[in-house]
Amino acid sequence: SWSLSSDVGPHRGLMSCAARSSRTLGSRRIAPASRLAFKPRARKPTPPRRDMAKTSATSTAPNDAPASSPVAGGDGWTQRILTLNPKRRGIFIWTDALRKNVPEIASCKAGVLNLFLRSTTAALSVNENADPDVRTDLENALDRVVPGTDVLDATSRSAFVGVSLDVPVQGGKLALGTWQGLYLCEWGDGAEPCQVVATLVDASDDVRCTRNVTVRAPRRGCHLVQDEVDDAFEPTRNHLKPGGKPGLANLLIRHTSASLTMNENADPTARGDLEAALNRIVPEEWHRTLFEHVDEGPDDMTAHVKSTLLGCSLTVPVDATGRMKTGTRQGVYLCEHRNVGGMGVGHAREVATTLIDGAGVANTAGQTTATLVAPGGGCRDVTAEIAAAANAIGVGSNVRTGWLNVFTQHTGASLAVCDSTSSGPGDRLERALDETVPESWNDEFFAHAHEGPDDVPGHVKASIVGCSVTVPVVAGELGLGEAQGLFLCEHRDAGGYGCNLNRKVVLTLQGVDK
Numbered sequence: 001s002w003s004l005s006s007d008v009g010p011h012r013g014l015m016s017c018a019a020r021s022s023r024t025l026g027s028r029r030i031a032p033a034s035r036l037a038f039k040p041r042a043r044k045p046t047p048p049r050r051d052m053a054k055t056s057a058t059s060t061a062p063n064d065a066p067a068s069s070p071v072a073g074g075d076g077w078t079q080r081i082l083t084l085n086p087k088r089r090g091i092f093i094w095t096d097a098l099r100k101n102v103p104e105i106a107s108c109k110a111g112v113l114n115l116f117l118r119s120t121t122a123a124l125s126v127n128e129n130a131d132p133d134v135r136t137d138l139e140n141a142l143d144r145v146v147p148g149t150d151v152l153d154a155t156s157r158s159a160f161v162g163v164s165l166d167v168p169v170q171g172g173k174l175a176l177g178t179w180q181g182l183y184l185c186e187w188g189d190g191a192e193p194c195q196v197v198a199t200l201v202d203a204s205d206d207v208r209c210t211r212n213v214t215v216r217a218p219r220r221g222c223h224l225v226q227d228e229v230d231d232a233f234e235p236t237r238n239h240l241k242p243g244g245k246p247g248l249a250n251l252l253i254r255h256t257s258a259s260l261t262m263n264e265n266a267d268p269t270a271r272g273d274l275e276a277a278l279n280r281i282v283p284e285e286w287h288r289t290l291f292e293h294v295d296e297g298p299d300d301m302t303a304h305v306k307s308t309l310l311g312c313s314l315t316v317p318v319d320a321t322g323r324m325k326t327g328t329r330q331g332v333y334l335c336e337h338r339n340v341g342g343m344g345v346g347h348a349r350e351v352a353t354t355l356i357d358g359a360g361v362a363n364t365a366g367q368t369t370a371t372l373v374a375p376g377g378g379c380r381d382v383t384a385e386i387a388a389a390a391n392a393i394g395v396g397s398n399v400r401t402g403w404l405n406v407f408t409q410h411t412g413a414s415l416a417v418c419d420s421t422s423s424g425p426g427d428r429l430e431r432a433l434d435e436t437v438p439e440s441w442n443d444e445f446f447a448h449a450h451e452g453p454d455d456v457p458g459h460v461k462a463s464i465v466g467c468s469v470t471v472p473v474v475a476g477e478l479g480l481g482e483a484q485g486l487f488l489c490e491h492r493d494a495g496g497y498g499c500n501l502n503r504k505v506v507l508t509l510q511g512v513d514k
Contacts, residue, residue, distance in 0.1 A: 072401040072475065074514040076361035078104045078200045079401050079474065086122075086190035091135040095174070095181045102198050109204035111169040112250055112354055114403050114470045118195040118481030120419035121154040121188035123161035125308045128256045129181030133293040134304055139185070140290055141305045145281060146432045154187035155425040156432040159416040159487075161185055161308060164470050166250050166315045168354045169200070170210055175352040177254030180312070197472040197479050199403055201362050201510070208239050210354040217258075217336035217347040220299075222271040222278075226331035229353075230324075236355040237322035244320045245358030246367040248405055248508055252313045252352045257303035257338045259310035260351075261463040264411045265331030269447035270459055276445055277460045278306050278337070281436060303337035310335055315468050317367060317407050317506045322355055325506050327409030330467075362510045365402075366393025369409075374490035374501045377454070379416065379426040379433075383485040386507070387478055393509050396476040402511015404478065407468045409504045412458035412492045414465035420485025429489070433461045458491030465489055473511050 072079045082101050086092055098115075099105060105113065117124050128134040146157045165182075168175040176182075186194075203209050213232040217223050233249060253260050264270040282305045287298035294301065314332065317325045334349060341347035358364025370389040372382050390404050391397075408415050419425035437460045442453040449456065469486065472479035480486070488503060495501035 072514065073512065074401075075363070075512045076202045077401050077512050077514070078102070078202070079472065080198045082196045082198055083193045084184055084196060085193045086184060086186040088190040089186055089188065090190070091139045092184045092186070093129060093135065093181045094184055095129065098182060098198070099174070102200065104200055104202065105169055105174065106172045108169045108200065108202045109171060110207040110210045110354070111200060111202045111204065112356055113167045113169055113174070114199045114472060115165045115167065115182070116197045116199070116470070116472050116479060117163040117184075118197065118484065119163065120158055120425065120481070120483050121151065122184060122186040122194060123158045123163055124165045125161050125183040125185060126165070126176065126180050126256070126312045127183055127304055127308055128179050130179060131293050134301065135183065137291045137293050137301050138305055138308060141282060141286065142185070145309070145436060151188070152424055152428040155419045156429045157185070157187050159418045159429050160432070160464055162311065162466060163417045166252075166313050166470055168210055168250055168252055168352045170352065175210070175252060175254070177256070177350065179256050180254065195481070197474060199401070199472045201356065203356070203361050206357065206360055209236055209357060210352065211235065212254075212350055212352050214348050215334050215351050217334055217341070217349065219347065220336050220339050221275045222333050222335045224265055224271060224331045225334045226265060229332045232351070232353045233322060233355055236353070240322050240357060241359060245364040246317065246319050246508065247322070247358035247362060247364055248315055248356040248510070249318045249322070249324060250313065250315045250354045250356065251332065253334070254350045254352060255342045256307055257300065257342050258349050259307045259312055259335045259337070260314045261310045261333045261335060262314065262316070262326070262330050262411070262467045263333055263459055263463055264329050266329055267448050270456065271333065273446045273448050273456045274333075274460055274463060277437060277441065280441070281309070282306050299338050306335070306337045309464055311466060315405055315470055317405060317508045318355065320358070325409070327411070327504070329411055330409060356510065358510065363512060365398040365509045365511065367506065367508045368393050369504055369506050372488050372503045372505060374488060374495065374503060376501065377430075377490050377493045379418065379429045379487045379489040381420050381426060381485045382488045383420060383480070386486050389507050390478065390509060393507065395473055395478065395509060398513055399473050399509055399511035400476040400513050402473045402509065403470050404473060405468060405470045405508045406486065407506045407508075408488070409506065410496050410499070411462055412455070412496045413503045414462040414467055414489045414491065415469045415505070416465050416487045416489055417469060417480070417484050418487045419483050421483050426487055429487070433464070433489070433491070436464070437461050454492050461489070461491045473509070
């Protein structure tokens with residue numbers, strides 16, 4: 001079993017499980033998955049693979065965790081620091097525990113909740129809340145996407161899945177789909193507790209800021225839906241006051257077999273190549289050789305894995321008119337991972353859209369565009385540069401409780417939160433990406449191949465790691481864990497088209513001075 005408790009004190013001086021692990025584990029190996037394989041089902045007596053044992057079934061979180069007073073906030077903002085105690089390696093569902101420990105959700109008619117995990121060996125995701133086999137299959141799949149039992153392998157899995165998750169709130173509930181639940185994915189031994197900073201902005205005075213729309217995919221694959229997304233936000237933009245402030249837009253797809261990402265908006269072959277790459281990374285043969293959740297066809301469990309790799313939530317900066325501040329070649333993708341779509345809905349996918357108005361309760365203190373210069377391909381710690389730019393727009397001086405969203409305007413680079421205590425985690429993350437998406441695929445099957453062997457692999461890596469990270473502001477500082485840093489991952493040797501190794505990132509700061 002595991003428990004969840006709240007910590008009402010400020011975060012300074014407290015170590016996340018990642019921080020403690022980095023100091024105590026050293027070169028020691030992370031505890032491997034349980035050697036107890038599933039008993040094969042009678043209808044499908046498939047033996048476990050020999051290269052890595054299957055894990056045993058994972059459990060859910062208890063529902064009796066106590067609530068506590070808010071850590072900080074006011075004027076529509078609430079922030080709590082929750083402590084999770086997984087106690088072992090595995091994937092755990094904790095949706096009910098979160099609801100009980102952040103009671104302010106129940107009174108929020110419209111808003112957004114950011115969950116930020118202060119760990120470098122764990123991650124947050126959203127996936128199926130019903131069959132526990134899904135969690136076990138997902139753990140086994142991610143162990144194959146990034147193999148290995150060393151602590152650096154765990155940090156790479158953490159960066160692949162991500163530690164920051166933005167979830168809209170509608171009518172006093174998390175705006176998740178019927179089958180969605182919150183996952184904690186722990187690849188360490190779970191011996192030490194880890195913290196989640198939960199930051200909620202309550203925009204109940206303007207319920208028009210959020211609405212659900214249906215976006216239809218023509219078939220399985222990755223589809224550019226930027227026009228549909230722009231249309232979805234149009235009614236909300238019409239209610240913005242003239243001369244307002246910049247803000248943020250959040251999209252959350254309410255399904256567990258589809259995902260959202262940002263990538264190239266020009267050549268359609270790039271979208272086909274992303275679909276082909278995902279099919280290589282998560283092959284359907286695992287339905288026969290690895291998975292236990294097999295009742296819904298060979299494309300079902302693979303779709304769950306792809307959804308976690310690319311993500312269901314996407315946050316993008318907007319200007320004062322509510323228009324997305326994306327790069328010239330960026331566009332929103334709906335990635336449909338099933339042949340016939342989701343259960344009962346086909347390829348019609350529901351997306352919760354929320355415009356976080358900077359002139360409203362969210363209170364945008366500042367928005368700026370910074371240029372980060374990479375020395376070459378690889379994953380580099382840019383925490384100092386980001387912190388300096390964030391301080392210049394009001395972290396600490398104007399905002400003590402809130403969040404900072406960092407967004408890269410490129411399709412060949414990404415942003416990650418990773419272990420910053422040494423060069424090893426960044427180097428291992430780069431190697432994991434190269435092994436997951438090898439440049440040899442450019443000659444084997446990629447169609448968008450005219451910009452060099454590192455171009456489409458760069459696009460795929462950017463979608464896996466992500467273009468956007470929301471970091472909480474806690475007590476006037478970026479609320480990273482002690483071992484965490486913000487990394488710019490440059491996926492091309494010579495940088496992007498027309499910008500070389502100069503990568504632009506948009507920083508949007510929202511919150512209150514309380």
